[in-house]
Amino acid sequence: xxxxxxxxxxxxxxxxxxxxxxxxxxxxxxxxxxxxxxxxxxxxxxxxxxxxxxxxxxxxxxxxxxxxxxxxxxxxxxxxxxxxxxxxxxxxxxxxxxxxxxxxxxxxxxxxxxxxxxxxxxxxxxxxxxxxxxxxxxxxxxxxxxxxxxxxxxxxxxxxxxxxxxxxxxxxxxxxxxxxxxxxxxxxxxxxxxxxxxxxxxxxxxxxxxxxxxxxxxxxxxxxxxxxxxxxxxxxxxxxxxxxxxxxxxxxxxxxxxxxxxxxxxxxxxxxxxxxxxxxxxxxxxxxxxxxxxxxxxxxxxxxxxxxxxxxxxxxxxxxxxxxxxxxx
Amino acid sequence: xxxxxxxxxxxxxxxxxxxxxxxxxxxxxxxxxxxxxxxxxxxxxxxxxxxxxxxxxxxxxxxxxxxxxxxxxxxxxxxxxxxxxxxxxxxxxxxxxxxxxxxxxxxxxxxxxxxxxxxxxxxxxxxxxxxxxxxxxxxxxxxxxxxxxxxxxxxxxxxxxxxxxxxxxxxxxxxxxxxxxxxxxxxxxxxxxxxxxxxxxxxxxxxxxxxxxxxxxxxxxxxxxxxxxxxxxxxxxxxxxxxxxxxxxxxxxxxxxxxxxxxxxxxxxxxxxxxxxxxxxxxxxxxxxx
Numbered sequence: 001x002x003x004x005x006x007x008x009x010x011x012x013x014x015x016x017x018x019x020x021x022x023x024x025x026x027x028x029x030x031x032x033x034x035x036x037x038x039x040x041x042x043x044x045x046x047x048x049x050x051x052x053x054x055x056x057x058x059x060x061x062x063x064x065x066x067x068x069x070x071x072x073x074x075x076x077x078x079x080x081x082x083x084x085x086x087x088x089x090x091x092x093x094x095x096x097x098x099x100x101x102x103x104x105x106x107x108x109x110x111x112x113x114x115x116x117x118x119x120x121x122x123x124x125x126x127x128x129x130x131x132x133x134x135x136x137x138x139x140x141x142x143x144x145x146x147x148x149x150x151x152x153x154x155x156x157x158x159x160x161x162x163x164x165x166x167x168x169x170x171x172x173x174x175x176x177x178x179x180x181x182x183x184x185x186x187x188x189x190x191x192x193x194x195x196x197x198x199x200x201x202x203x204x205x206x207x208x209x210x211x212x213x214x215x216x217x218x219x220x221x222x223x224x225x226x227x228x229x230x231x232x233x234x235x236x237x238x239x240x241x242x243x244x245x246x247x248x249x250x251x252x253x254x255x256x257x258x259x260x261x262x263x264x265x266x267x268x269x270x271x272x273x274x275x276x277x278x279x280x281x282x283x284x285x286x287x288x289x290x291x292x293x294x295x296x297x298x299x300x301x302x303x304x305x306x307x308x309x310x311x312x313x314x315x316x317x318x319x320x321x322x323x324x325x326x327x328x329x
Numbered sequence: 330x331x332x333x334x335x336x337x338x339x340x341x342x343x344x345x346x347x348x349x350x351x352x353x354x355x356x357x358x359x360x361x362x363x364x365x366x367x368x369x370x371x372x373x374x375x376x377x378x379x380x381x382x383x384x385x386x387x388x389x390x391x392x393x394x395x396x397x398x399x400x401x402x403x404x405x406x407x408x409x410x411x412x413x414x415x416x417x418x419x420x421x422x423x424x425x426x427x428x429x430x431x432x433x434x435x436x437x438x439x440x441x442x443x444x445x446x447x448x449x450x451x452x453x454x455x456x457x458x459x460x461x462x463x464x465x466x467x468x469x470x471x472x473x474x475x476x477x478x479x480x481x482x483x484x485x486x487x488x489x490x491x492x493x494x495x496x497x498x499x500x501x502x503x504x505x506x507x508x509x510x511x512x513x514x515x516x517x518x519x520x521x522x523x524x525x526x527x528x529x530x531x532x533x534x535x536x537x538x539x540x541x542x543x544x545x546x547x548x549x550x551x552x553x554x555x556x557x558x559x560x561x562x563x564x565x566x567x568x569x570x571x572x573x574x575x576x577x578x579x580x581x582x583x584x585x586x587x588x589x590x591x592x593x594x595x596x597x598x599x600x601x602x603x604x605x606x607x608x609x610x611x612x613x614x615x616x617x618x619x
Contacts, residue, residue, distance in 0.1 A: 053448045056618060079349035079450040089445040093372040094365065105361045106449045108350035134372065150445075154350070 006031045006158045006189030007052060009063035014047050014056070014213075021047040023213035024061065029158070029191050029206075034184050036204035037193040044213040045193035046086060049162045052191065053083045066157045079107075082151030086162040088143040092136030096127050096146055099135055100153055107154035114153070121149040125179065141172030148179065159183070161192040165199060177202060198299055209309060216309050227308070230272035233281055236294035240265050246290060253280045265293070270300075355452035362446070362459025363466070366433060370467055376429065384471035387418055388478040391542060401544050402575030408483055413575045415479045416568035417541035419472060420561050423504045424536050426468045428528040430511025433460055434613065435521040443617045457613060461508045468504040472497075487573030496571035499594060503564055506601035513609035516616040540565050540577040545587075557583060560597040563590035 007029035014022040022044045029035040037045045050056045052065055054074040063070045066080040090099050097118050104114025122131045125145040130138060135146055144164065151159055164180065165173040180203055184190065194200050200207045201221040208218040217227060233254065235246050240262060247258040250269040254277055258269040271277040278297045285292055300308075370376045392411045402409035437443045437456075446456050476484075486493050518524045538552055539561035545553050556562050562577070567590035569576040579587040586593035 050444075055444055055447055075450055078448060081448065083445070083448040085441055085444055087441060089441045091365065091442060092440070093369050098365075098368065102361060102365055103445075103449065106358060106446070106451050108353050108357075108450060 004031060005029060005064075006033075007035075007063070007065050007191055009048075009052065009061065011061035012048065012051055012058050012063060013060040014044075014051060015059055020213050022051070022058070025210065025213070025215055027063075027191075027208060027215070029189050031189050032187045033205040034190040034192065034203055035206045035208060036200035037191065037208050037210055038195070038197060038200045039193075039210040040195060042212075043210045045210060046162055047213075048210075049083070049085075049160050049191070049193060053081055053160050054078060079154075080157045081160060082154070082156035082158075083160045084144075084147050084151045084162065084164055086166065088147035090135040090138075090143055090146045090150060093134055095134055096122055096131040096138075099146060100150055103150045104153045109154065117153055121152060125149045139172075141168055141175065144168060144172070144176060145179065148176070152183075157189065159188050159190045159192075161190060163193050163195065166195070173199075201299065211309075230270050231274060231277075231297050231299055232268050233271050233278055234266055234268045234294070234296045234298065235281065235285065235292060236264065236266045238265075238291040238293050242290050243267055245288065246285070249284050249288060249290075250281060253277060253284060271297075349450065352450070352452065355455055355458065358451045358455035359458035359462055362451075362456055363462035366460060366463025367466060369433070370463075376467075379429070380467055380470050381474060384418070384422060384475045385478045387421075388414070388475050388482060391418065392479075392482045395542065399543055399547075401577075409575050411479070411483050412485065412572075413544075413569065414542065415475070415484045416572060416574060416576075417539075417565040418475060419500060419568055420503075420539075420564040421536045421541050422471050422475065423468060423500060423507060423564070424561055425532055426464060426504055427507040427511035427514065428524070428532060429467060430460060430464050430508050431515035431518070431524045431528060432521055433463075434512055434515025435518065435524045438515075438616060439521055447617065457512060457610065460512070461505070464508050464511070465501065465504055468501070472500060484574075488571050492571040492573070495591070496568050499564070499567060499571070499591065499598075502598045503560075503594065506598045506605075509601055509606040509609040512613055513605060516609065516612035535559065536561050544577040545583075546577070546580075554584070557587050560594055562586070563593045563597075565590075567591040567594045 005028050007027060009025060009027040012022050012025040012027070014020075025044065025048060027035070027037075027048065037048060039045055047056070051058050052063055052070060054070050054077050057071055065077045068076040068080070070077055091102070094102065097115075100118035100121060101111070101114045104117055105111060107114075109117065119128075119131075122128050125148065127142060127145060127149070130142060135143060138146065148161075148164065151161075161180075165176050168176060177199070180190075180192075184203065190203075192200075192203065204221070206218065206220055207224050209216050209224070217224060219227070233250065235250065237243060237246055243260050243262065243265065247260050247267045247269075250258040250267055254269045254271040254273070256270050258267050260267050273280070275297065278295070282295060285295070370380060391414050392407075396407040396410040396414070399410050399413075401413040437446075443456070488496070514527065515524055518527055538548075539556050539559045541561055545556050545562070548556060563586050566576045566587070570590060576590075577587070
């Protein structure tokens, strides 16, 4: 029996002392799909994951995971989930194999099954050579891969990945994305949290944007990007006096208002047309005979998303330093 | 086992879920977690040395360095001190074992191992049970090594086989009780560093204001009274009595515990297990659910 939704949460509320971590969150992960919970530090992402994986109980609201109520049937939920917490929680003093075998045995597999499964997963995650080294000696990327392998030992129905690529260098992040995409192809339902729109866009079918414990937007990446004005086309010119012309030209193609930054000699405008829009701008620029230093199409950053959705920049706790300025648009 | 279809398509196996496995029981889970504790000991040089080199060194040092200076028993010879020493040094090791438990608990919380365990379908109490079993085994190792070293330096068991069994039984009962002190400490104190500080501030007086290494009559009278009621004293002397070794001789006006060290130590074991263990479990639950 498979539930039609891997995760179904309604009105999740959680307070820590006086601080509200979740202020009534609704969340659905359809079976076999990937949903990303996108938001800055302190938005309540980890709290949501902790509640859904039965590590802490909600003060109000209900949720089912793999068809089982998280409060009433915690043990049934735990038998069907895998959790990769924010900091990789592999045991640094155990070897790669020992880590996976232990998790398998605690998932009530026989020792032989757990060993076979560990060998298989270490191979998939490219850790065979390091399987008998202690996890403490692994690089950050290897630890993440081992952590991810650990969540898969018992073939879970639902995976929870809390910021799986935080702290990884770009190359390790790319490698991990490939691994995650493979998982998706195998039909596991996944709820992942992230601070990167790019990551959510690449991996998730649905994106739920959270801020201050509330859902402030949700939808697939395309509709969400439309909400925030899509990608940005940026044009950097050689001669500053042509900026105004370029701005008009950009506005003409995209149908949006271009922003001009004189010090950077750059004009920027949001577009929902993607590469097609970029090509049109390139055409128009060359017809007008304007000398261009740089032409780019890039996704809005999380800051820009938040600026659009909340009217305030995404301020993480770590960034709340008094001297840090946020650049006004 | 799932055969992989091709190399290009990594068979992560999740495409064919075999379904959850039925529970294998709390003892199975406890043993899996205990094994991890033993691997931890093996891989941490300082823990391994605490359990192996240190006990041997202590026996040898005390036997030869202090042995000649401290007079115990009828004749007050160095041989008599070596026999006196063993009960005390075993007691000290057991009391200090609380520190190891507290460190394991605090470290598990610090590196979030607790969260991983709690997201797994394991039996209730298996994590604490695993710590307890691992710690009893960790305590058994130094006790065995000290007993052997003691024998080499001249310690002899002069009591009956039954008394010897009672002595080691009391040792492990006390070790079991100390686990809960360790759990309480590791749960209440926030960091492993804090645990180290508090443990040493508390454990040194407890193990030294006692008849662990010296007879009580060598101390000032106030300390004598404190030491007489200290369970480390009665554990030390209880073991000495059962081994048939010299004890801190109980004067007629000594407090009750000195006259009944074994019974008094068992009362402590009972008190700790029945009063402190529930508190420790509750503190532990609270510390991991935050």
